[in-house]
Amino acid sequence: MLIAVAQAPRDPDVLKKAAALTGMVLADLSRRLMGVMPRVLLPAAPAERADELVTRLEALGFVAFACDAGTVPCDDDRLLVRGME
Numbered sequence: 001m002l003i004a005v006a007q008a009p010r011d012p013d014v015l016k017k018a019a020a021l022t023g024m025v026l027a028d029l030s031r032r033l034m035g036v037m038p039r040v041l042l043p044a045a046p047a048e049r050a051d052e053l054v055t056r057l058e059a060l061g062f063v064a065f066a067c068d069a070g071t072v073p074c075d076d077d078r079l080l081v082r083g084m085e
Helices: 012-022 026-032 047-059
Strands: 002-007 039-042 063-067
Touching (some): 002 047, 012 026, 047 063
Antiparallel strands (some): 002 039
């Protein structure tokens, strides 16, 4: 499962708690949250912990969600248009 964040708090203490929760180093967590949201926080979270992690991140003030990366369409599922007449 991947866990993505649509909104993250800026409080350094909250970010430290989120890093501890996810088992990440604070610098890595901060780097993954940089840029335009949503951002993938954990690309391979254990499926049995994904809901718990999302719930706990939300309790810290994050807007987070989990999804099964296997259900996301890939390039093999897309129709690639090479030209139009």
